[in-house]
Amino acid sequence: MATGKALRLILAASAASLAVSPALADDLREALTSAYNTNPTLQAARATQRATDEGVPLARARGLPSLQGQASYTKVLRANPNSFLITDWSNSVDLSLGVPVYSGGSVKNSIRAAKTRVEAGQEDLRGTESGVFSQVVAAYMDVIRDSAIVGLNKSNVEVLEVNLKATSDRFEIGDVTRTDVAQSNSRLALARGDLRTAQANLIASRERYIQVVGKAPTDLQPPPPLPGLPANPDDAVDFALENNPDLMAARERSKAAAFDVKVADAAKLPTVSLSTNGSRQAFKGTFQGSSQTLQQANTTAQAGVSVSIPLYQGGGPAAQTRQAQARETATLEQEIGVEREVIATVRSAYASWLAANEIIAMNQTAVDAAALSLEGVRAENTVGNRTILNILDAEQELLRAQVQLVAARRNAYVAGFNLLSAMGKADANDLGLDGGALYDPQINYDRVKGRFWDWDRDPKPAAVSTRTVDTPAQDATIPQTPLP
Numbered sequence: 483m484a485t486g487k488a489l490r491l492i493l494a495a496s497a498a499s500l501a502v503s504p505a506l507a508d509d510l511r512e513a514l515t516s517a518y519n520t521n522p523t524l525q526a527a528r529a530t531q532r533a534t535d536e537g538v539p540l541a542r543a544r545g546l547p548s549l550q551g552q553a554s555y556t557k558v559l560r561a562n563p564n565s566f567l568i569t570d571w572s573n574s575v576d577l578s579l580g581v582p583v584y585s586g587g588s589v590k591n592s593i594r595a596a597k598t599r600v601e602a603g604q605e606d607l608r609g610t611e612s613g614v615f616s617q618v619v620a621a622y623m624d625v626i627r628d629s630a631i632v633g634l635n636k637s638n639v640e641v642l643e644v645n646l647k648a649t650s651d652r653f654e655i656g657d658v659t660r661t662d663v664a665q666s667n668s669r670l671a672l673a674r675g676d677l678r679t680a681q682a683n684l685i686a687s688r689e690r691y692i693q694v695v696g697k698a699p700t701d702l703q704p705p706p707p708l709p710g711l712p713a714n715p716d717d718a719v720d721f722a723l724e725n726n727p728d729l730m731a732a733r734e735r736s737k738a739a740a741f742d743v744k745v746a747d748a749a750k751l752p753t754v755s756l757s758t759n760g761s762r763q764a765f766k767g768t769f770q771g772s773s774q775t776l777q778q779a780n781t782t783a784q785a786g787v788s789v790s791i792p793l794y795q796g797g798g799p800a801a802q803t804r805q806a807q808a809r810e811t812a813t814l815e816q817e818i819g820v821e822r823e824v825i826a827t828v829r830s831a832y833a834s835w836l837a838a839n840e841i842i843a844m845n846q847t848a849v850d851a852a853a854l855s856l857e858g859v860r861a862e863n864t865v866g867n868r869t870i871l872n873i874l875d876a877e878q879e880l881l882r883a884q885v886q887l888v889a890a891r892r893n894a895y896v897a898g899f900n901l902l903s904a905m906g907k908a909d910a911n912d913l914g915l916d917g918g919a920l921y922d923p924q925i926n927y928d929r930v931k932g933r934f935w936d937w938d939r940d941p942k943p944a945a946v947s948t949r950t951v952d953t954p955a956q957d958a959t960i961p962q963t964p965l966p
Contacts, residue, residue: 545589572765586751595741602734608727681958725906838894
């Protein structure tokens with residue numbers, strides 16, 4: 483789709499289109515790629531889908547021939563002394579082959595239901611990808627936001643330290659009062675507390691980033707703009723109703739439940755099967771009171787057709803059909819429930835994204851006005867028209883506006899990506915990630931759907947996700963920022 487191509491192109495150019503970054507810097511594309519390849523939630527979802535794929539060969543196995551063999555050997559250790567023929571040993575070999583011919587449509591519809599559930603599972607996997615990517619974007623933007631807030635608070639502390647020093651010097655010459663010194667000291671203490679809180683928040687964000695992405699953040703670069711955002715909520719909903727993976731999975735499950743009803747109905751219909759078996763038996767023995775030995779073997783073979791016609795089963799088949807119908811009704815209702823949730827989520831995400839962008843503009847205005855106000859208050863203080871407290875208040879107002887602007891930018895980007903995710907535009911195919919070929923669940927399905935060998939198995943299970951136990955504990959260190 484055009485939107486997916488646009489998103490891929492912008493993510494591909496993100497590092498070059500923003501700012502020159504050091505060699506160790508990370509961008510959003512790298513974070514998404516790392517999570518795609520190493521996130522345990524995503525890897526577990528892929529393994530779950532592979533398990534769902536096996537439902538098709540399991541359903542098909544009921545319609546394939548079955549071959550069974552049985553062999554026995556008996557050595558008589560103590561014979562019955564009253565027996566006319568004392569058996570020394572005996573053995574037997576039996577082979578039986580069964581070929582189902584007609585099962586009332588049970589096998590056919592079971593296979594159809596299993597295939598449909600595979601398609602539903604693939605949509606679930608798309609949904610998991612989008613969910614993980616949303617977590618990555620949120621964690622990425624949280625680190626950027628909290629790093630900026632730490633920088634702002636650190637600069638504020640440095641400014642207040644200079645203010646306190648200047649106020650103390652002015653107090654020494656009698657230019658200000660002790661109250662001015664106390665107010666400056668109080669604001670500095672509060673600012674240091676705010677800085678410590680901001681540092682703790684940054685550490686938490688970095689640890690969350692490690693949890694989702696699988697590695698520590700390194701000088702995260704500003705994210706690229708998000709393309710393909712809808713012009714209005716109706717367009718967003720229309721697209722989501724055709725592309726949201728959760729809704730598409732719910733629709734497939736409804737179809738699978740309809741096949742389950744046909745499977746249940748098949749219990750009332752006749753079944754036809756072919757069978758053949760062969761047997762070879764041999765024994766050796768001696769006659770009582772004689773040295774004459776008798777050794778004999780015989781081979782038999784049979785073939786036949788079996789027709790089973792259910793006449794009455796205590797109402798069990800009807801109950802199974804009604805049960806399957808009730809479950810189909812449940813899936814139909816669940817489909818509507820998911821549809822409602824998708825509509826509400828998309829509209830809410832659109833509103834959040836729109837509001838966040840408007841808040842950015844408001845906060846930018848507030849920052850510009852607060853900066854101008856602080857400059858004016860400082861100038862007026864030099865001529866005695868403003869007090870130290872006025873300066874402290876103006877500095878605090880500017881800091882608050884700057885923090886709110888940083889938070890608004892984070893919220894707008896995350897809301898925009900969540901909107902794309904809810905619309906079904908944020909899976910791996912849309913993002914066009916680097917790092918090798920994308921995981922295609924259809925490949926595994928094509929690999930296993932026709933297998934019928936009983937001794938076939940995959941390699942021993944092993945975890946694919948990277949562990950983070952060796953990742954060092956994060957700190958709140960940020961690049962040194964100059965004074966404003």
